[in-house]
Amino acid sequence: MSTFELLGMGFQNAFALSALLTIVIGLMLGVIAGALPGVSFVNAMAMALPFTYSMMPTQAMLFLGAIYVGGVFGGSISAIIINVPGTPASLPACWDGYPMTQRGEVRRALAVAIAASAIGGLTSALVLSFAAAPFATFALRFSQPEFFAATVLGLISVIAISKDRPIVSLLSLFLGMVIGTVGVDPIYGVARFTFGVPAMQSGINFVVVMIGLFAISEVIDLIATNRDLRPSKGVNVQSKVTLRDFWDVRGAIFRGSAIGSILGVIPGAGATPGAVIAYGIEKQVSPDGDKFGTGIMAGLAAPEAAKNATTGSAMVPLLTLGIPGSAATAIMLAAMMLHGVNPGPLLFLNDPTMVYTIFAAMILANILMIFAGIGVAQFFSTLMKTPPAVLGAFIILLSIIGAYGVRNNIFDVYVCIFFGFVGWGMKRIGFPTAPLVLGVILGPLAERYFMTSLANYNQDWTVFFTRPISGTILALAAVFALWSLWPVLRARYRSVVLLLADRPGR
Amino acid sequence: MRKLGRFAFGGVLVAGAFAMANAAIAQDYPNRPIELVVTFGPGGGADVMGRQLAQILETELGVSIPVTNVAGASGNAGLTRLRTSPADGYTVGTLISLTVASWAADIGDNTPEDFRVLAIVQSTPSFLYVAADSRFETAEQLLDYARDNPGELTVATSGYGTQDDVALITMAEQGFDMVNVPFSAPGERYTAPLGGHTDLIYEEPGDVVQFLESGEYRPLLIFSEARHPEFPDVPTSGELGLNMVYLNTFRTLAVPAATPEDVVARLEAAVVAATQTDAWQAFCAQTYTCLEPVTGEAAQQEILTFFDAIAAQLED
Amino acid sequence: MSPLRTETGGAKHRAPHMGRLLQTVLSRIALPSGILALTLILPSYMFHRPLRIRARGLGPDAWPTIFLNAIAVIAVLWIITELWGVFAEQKRKRTAFVPEQTEVYSYRKAAGGMALLLGFAWLLPNVGFAISAALFIFCWCLLGGIRNSGILLAVSVIGMITLLWVFMGLALMPLNRGVGVFDDFSVWFLRLLRIY
Structure with a gap:
């Protein structure tokens, strides 16, 4: 049977009432969990896992897949409305999405975000359906040096994001990378920076750091300023959403979708580096690049498309090779194994119906997500009408539950509150917080790839440059860094001092 | 002062009432959900084992058994949670070979003596x-x-x-x-x-x-003393003249050491019964990990042997 | 869009007083100096116990050391540029880390909020999620200026029960139950809510 016939059969299955219902419920749950500050889609998928025991294996995968698709988008709702990223990948959505909300263009921001996410997700689901096999072989050629190079590209994009103050951003990034080394090291299994506290051996989890830095500190600001979150009542005429808006950001969506689809295949952190790199590249490419951070639609659309474009392609290595590249796909793997299904090349031979039903469901889920997204976003906008104090109390409790839920560890609650205070202080003095979070996310990955590369290639560090794919990515990273820094480097004496010129932290 | 006294008295009464309410039903253990602490994140071998077993044990024990993933410090974060939970049988955890090996590298603040192994349910050569x-x-x-x-x-x-x-x-x-x-x-x-x-x-x-x-x-x-029944053509290390310490990867369920004997006995029996069910047999066949569950002293001893072998390697 | 306060260099007409200059210098290099000091102290705290492993190639200390050194270099660069900035002040607009001044900011309320968070963190493992969450919502709303006791009570109790239902009941999360009497209370309460 051809791919089209198989996919047609998959669509028939996905449109069955029970399957459709599973997808819709999963999407709603995913979007809500993603949108709740603190509770990420990985939390939600882990929580949903026990409920999949009683389902058929295909249904279980549809359910988890829908939560995944919905959750990756959902994080942007809270990022846009209250400047708190619901999941790490929604971090860039704060940078241009929240300024739009402040201007009263919240509906426009949400519409662009939903459209970009859906198109990104759809692109990726199509890649999954039609190009899974070649993509999987491509991913196999990636060894540890290539992963390292890709991570370096993600780290470099931090400079691109904040080119006015590269030195302070770099410092923040490196601090994050050192924070990421706390705990048991991945190679030797020895504890680092624990100061004799056994709980510190668990390490500092990036989700917990992010919740603290963004959600907790934001709520402290909220109570200190008595800021009103109620959107100013339609004073802004521009808030009307027009088709023209979507057409204007088509390039950003296209680039974001491409970047996300490619990066999603590579095991690792997936959605977050995808979104950040897409933002960095868009900032360079877009004619409005220098205005990014003030509520530019392209700056919102590109990372939105990219992060949802990792959802489908992240399932490529899972389904074709049986390799989970991220926490989300690891949970899907567990669900399959609990049903006695082993993903891998044999799955395509033994149970093509299941595989193609999953493909069809992923395509469908990304279309249905538009409605789920609009519904939940509407609900969240209504929630903003509650008094800020009540809202703040619940955001904090949800954040703490979310931090706790990452590993069900009370230590993480303390870490989260600690970083809440640190984040508050950083914001007050205008020290950038986003690079620090990226350091905590990407640092441990980079270390692991670096150390394993050296062990694998005879402790020869030139391997990063001599292997063709790795060398190419690193060269790209260098070009990217120079390109972003060029305006700064070109500047004369007076502007050199502006290296440190301040830019608001938010 | 009188008010405070009355308040304190009331508090004691209320506390007593809760304690009694809970103790009265504690006769027929278990009567509320048992938390199963999986010491690694969702998706790994320990997680799949724990979830499979939890599902079967729910019918064996008649209460719900939610799985809690407490990942971190090579499984020691979860074990610390298990160790510091009340030793009343309402918290059970996974204890696996990787964590035992980590103790030899000074990870965690747990020792083999802190836990009572209910049963080694999976053990497999590599x-x-x-x-x-x-x-x-x-x-x-x-x-x-x-x-x-x-x-x-x-x-x-x-x-x-x-x-x-x-x-x-x-x-x-x-x-x-x-x-x-x-x-x-x-x-x-x-x-x-x-x-x-x-x-x-x-x-x-x-x-x-x-x-x-x-x-x-x-x-x-x-790396085993005998050939694996599923892979009869694969020679053992011994046949090839290698002199190895055989270190199987194993996965167990454990409770805090201070857990009362009758509770341990009840849990142990349930786990052993669970491993005889068709569901478990299908699962262990799929993962090449079937074995007669090892319980009690023998299980405890196997863990100590493993620990000593790893520690000895690190010494030199 | 920049909430940043930009001070125009007032030094055009007179040289700054030495004492004030010193104060400016110190305040502007305080943060980078602190970070620099941290990078010098931290390496000796990397491992709590002496290592028993044999390193093959790079050891477990290599990666953190690289980045601690990188931070030190950047901190020094930062200090240099700050000093340069202070002395080149007359020539340019001075920009420095200044809190956003776009709105009235109550540091007392912020401190109060942080104190509440610390209290909550301490209470949570001891008295359990139910009591500590209800107390937290109550106090936070009070801090946020809600004075209607009916609303305060309703929000904290209903809110707490909703959170318990969703996370302990539906999502099966093992939130803290507290210790001793509070554990007994929590188990009783969860039974009352039909969660257990």
């Missing part, structure tokens, strides 16, 4: 595999090459200081020097030989079923 297109057809070819070209062959393992490492060090001491390439992320470890990035991979069969079934991995050598 193999050396090559990718399907490897130049090595037999274990003899592999060993000859390793002896003639020390330090050239690379083996994907789960890290330094693990049983994988111990096995490779023991082989190196006998003249078969291969390079340990630590991959702490299982997914990356499995792809390493497939992409041709390492020559071999050291792994238990249950974690790489998909590659064994599809023929992408060929097992060359088993």
Whole structure:
């Protein structure tokens, strides 16, 4: 049977009432969990896992897949409305999405975000359906040096994001990378920076750091300023959403979708580096690049498309090779194994119906997500009408539950509150917080790839440059860094001092 | 003052009432959900084992058994939670070989004496595999090459200081020097030989079923006293003249050491019964981990033996 | 869009007093100096117990050391540029880390909020999620200026029960139950809510 016939059969299955219902419920749950500050889609998928025991294996995968698709988008709702990223990948959505909300263009921001996410997700689901096999072989050629190079590209994009103050951003990034080394090291299994506290051996989890830095500190600001979150009542005429808006950001969506689809295949952190790199590249490419951070639609659309474009392609290595590249796909793997299904090349031979039903469901889920997204976003906008104090109390409790839920560890609650205070202080003095979070996310990955590369290639560090794919990515990273820094480097004496010129932290 | 006294008195009464309410029903253990602490994140071998067992135990024990993933510090974060929970049988945890190995590297603040092992439910020897297109057809070819070209062959393992490492060090001491390439992320470890990035991979069969079934991995050598019934053609390390300490990967369920005997007995019986069910048998057959569950002193002893073997390797 | 306060260099007409200059210098290099000091102190605290492992190639200290050194270099660069900035002040607009001044900011309320968070963190493991969450919502709303006791009570109790239902009941999360009497209370309460 051809791919089209198989996919047609998959669509028939996905449109069955029970399957459709599973997808819709999963999407709603995913979007809500993603949108709740603190509770990420990985939390939600882990929580949903026990409920999949009683389902058929295909249904279980549809359910988890829908939560995944919905959750990756959902994080942007809270990022846009209250400047708190619901999941790490929604971090860039704060940078241009929240300024739009402040201007009263919240509906426009949400519409662009939903459209970009859906198109990104759809692109990726199509890649999954039609190009899974070649993509999987491509991913196999990636060894540890290539992963390292890709991570370096993600780290470099931090400079691109904040080119006015590269030195302070770099410092923040490196601090994050050192924070990421706390705990048991991945190679030797020895504890680092624990100061004799056994709980510190668990390490500092990036989700917990992010919740603290963004959600907790934001709520402290909220109570200190008595800021009103109620959107100013339609004073802004521009808030009307027009088709023209979507057409204007088509390039950003296209680039974001491409970047996300490619990066999603590579095991690792997936959605977050995808979104950040897409933002960095868009900032360079877009004619409005220098205005990014003030509520530019392209700056919102590109990372939105990219992060949802990792959802489908992240399932490529899972389904074709049986390799989970991220926490989300690891949970899907567990669900399959609990049903006695082993993903891998044999799955395509033994149970093509299941595989193609999953493909069809992923395509469908990304279309249905538009409605789920609009519904939940509407609900969240209504929630903003509650008094800020009540809202703040619940955001904090949800954040703490979310931090706790990452590993069900009370230590993480303390870490989260600690970083809440640190984040508050950083914001007050205008020290950038986003690079620090990226350091905590990407640092441990980079270390692991670096150390394993050296062990694998005879402790020869030139391997990063001599292997063709790795060398190419690193060269790209260098070009990217120079390109972003060029305006700064070109500047004369007076502007050199502006290296440190301040830019608001938010 | 009087008000305070009355308040305190009231407090004591209320406390007493709760204690009694809970104690009265504590006769028929278990009467509320039992928390199963899986000491690793969702998706790993310990998680799948724990969830499978929890599902079966729910019917055995008649209460719901929610699984809690407490990952961190090589499984010690979860064990610390288990150890510090009330020893009333309402918290059960997974204790696996990787965590026991981590104790030898001074990780965690747990000791074997802190826990009472209910049963070793999974135990499996490990193999050396090559990718399907490897130049090595037999274990003899592999060993000859390793002896003639020390330090050239690379083996994907789960890290330094693990049983994988111990096995490779023991082989190196006998003249078969291969390079340990630590991959702490299982997914990356499995792809390493497939992409041709390492020559071999050291792994238990249950974690790489998909590659064994599809023929992408060929097992060359088993580290065990006897051949594996599922892989009768794969020679043992002993047959090839290797002198190894056999360190199986094992997974157990454990409770805090102070848990009352009758509760332990009830749980132990339930776990043993669970491993006899069709659901579990199908699961363990799928992951090549079937065995008669080892309980009580024998289980405790097996863990100590494993710990000592790893610690001895790290000493020198 | 920049909430940043930009001070125009007032030094055009007169040289700054030495004492004030010193104060400016110190305040502007305080943060980078602190970070620099941290990078010098931290390496000796990397491992709590002496290592028993044999390193193959780079040891477990290599990666953190690289980045601690990188931070030190950047901190020094930062200090240099700050000093340069202070002395080149006359020539340019001075920009420095200044809190956003776009709105009235009550540091007392912020401190109060942080104190509440610390209290909550301490209470949570001891008295359990139910009591500590209800107390927290109550106090936070009070801090936020809600004075209607009916609303305060309703929000905290209903809110707490909703959270318990969703996370302990539906999502099966093992939130803290507290210790001793509070554990007994929590178990009783969860039974009352039909969660257990």
